[in-house]
Amino acid sequence: xxxxxxxxxxxxxxxxxxxxxxxxxxxxxxxxxxxxxxxxxxxxxxxxxxxxxxxxxxxxxxxxxxxxxxxxxxxxxxxxxxxxxxxxxxxxxxxxxxxxxxxxxxxxxxxxxxxxxxxxxxxxxxxxxxxxxxxxxxxxxxxxxxxxxxxxxxxxxxxxxxxxxxxxxxxxxx
Amino acid sequence: xxxxxxxxxxxxxxxxxxxxxxxxxxxxxxxxxxxxxxxxxxxxxxxxxxxxxxxxxxxxxxxxxxxxxxxxxxxxxxxxxxxxxxxxxxxxxxxxxxxxxxxxxxxxxxxxxxxxxxxxxxxxxxxxxxxxxxxxxxxxxxxxxxxxxxxxxxxxxxxxxxxxxxxxxxxxxxxxxxxxxxxxxxxxxxxxxxxxxxxxxxxxxxxxxxxxx
Numbered sequence: 001x002x003x004x005x006x007x008x009x010x011x012x013x014x015x016x017x018x019x020x021x022x023x024x025x026x027x028x029x030x031x032x033x034x035x036x037x038x039x040x041x042x043x044x045x046x047x048x049x050x051x052x053x054x055x056x057x058x059x060x061x062x063x064x065x066x067x068x069x070x071x072x073x074x075x076x077x078x079x080x081x082x083x084x085x086x087x088x089x090x091x092x093x094x095x096x097x098x099x100x101x102x103x104x105x106x107x108x109x110x111x112x113x114x115x116x117x118x119x120x121x122x123x124x125x126x127x128x129x130x131x132x133x134x135x136x137x138x139x140x141x142x143x144x145x146x147x148x149x150x151x152x153x154x155x156x157x158x159x160x161x162x163x164x165x166x167x168x169x170x171x172x173x174x
Numbered sequence: 175x176x177x178x179x180x181x182x183x184x185x186x187x188x189x190x191x192x193x194x195x196x197x198x199x200x201x202x203x204x205x206x207x208x209x210x211x212x213x214x215x216x217x218x219x220x221x222x223x224x225x226x227x228x229x230x231x232x233x234x235x236x237x238x239x240x241x242x243x244x245x246x247x248x249x250x251x252x253x254x255x256x257x258x259x260x261x262x263x264x265x266x267x268x269x270x271x272x273x274x275x276x277x278x279x280x281x282x283x284x285x286x287x288x289x290x291x292x293x294x295x296x297x298x299x300x301x302x303x304x305x306x307x308x309x310x311x312x313x314x315x316x317x318x319x320x321x322x323x324x325x326x327x328x329x330x331x332x333x334x335x336x337x338x339x340x341x342x343x344x345x346x347x348x349x350x351x352x353x354x355x356x357x358x359x360x361x362x363x364x365x366x367x368x369x370x371x372x373x374x375x376x377x378x379x380x381x382x383x384x385x386x387x
Contacts, residue, residue, distance in 0.1 A: 050180070
């Protein structure tokens, strides 16, 4: 976490990967417990990962990491349950067994469509995120490709991610 | 979207985060809110009139001390509440004690003076202005604080909103006291604490709506 906060991509990636499997187990368990389908667990995992990333500056380096992650995951879960109150009502408990049969590989795909979300951003933000975050270009390369200044790229990426995290939560619940 | 793709997306060219980022954002919001309110006061009410005499000055110091204490305790609460996790009870105790001390002082003042002077003490100069101006002057600091807190991750939005309202109300009261002709401690309890409590309640109501993330 600490190396990730200092801007080390490899550590940040390792952390998010590790947390995603904990989060997946946590959300599946919690969703079943409140009588919801655990099919939405992956959406929650991704929403939480975005929250963890966008709000990583709220982590106090002198405190243990687990409570911070847990509190954010819990906040996302409560927020999700509140938002989707009217949608999928309780699922009978007897079907809950089937969930554990489902293979994990299939479950790591969520209902969130990245290209659809990206298309809702302004062209500048879309280009910036596409080249820096998806294609993995450096900020300078992305700036050259998009014909924008490096600082404009940085700002666009930053704003774009914030908006993406909002879009993810406000997308149609289906 | 695959979760691995999302992780790649998030963890590519990660921007380093400064250790003091959160603290600076909130302190900057408080400072900007206070400065803006001071300008607003000078614009709407004009520059304060005469320099107060020594007795008035003592009371002014009590006024400023109370509001300043509330701001400091409130901000230390907000710095913790802006992070996910449990809220800190210590600043809340200080916030509750400060008005209590002033109330005791007000009671003592009233008891030590003749009942015929109570009316003049309680309905001192500009009490209506207090009621209107303090919440009005709290608007800008409140907006600045909410704007800052929305970038953080408060997990108790009700409490966080309430204390943001309290800090804003205290800043509004401190600003107003710079302009208002001096008055008594009982006056402060009624017409200063009242509006600050009002701002706190409004903050508690708005917090859960404004501080969602």
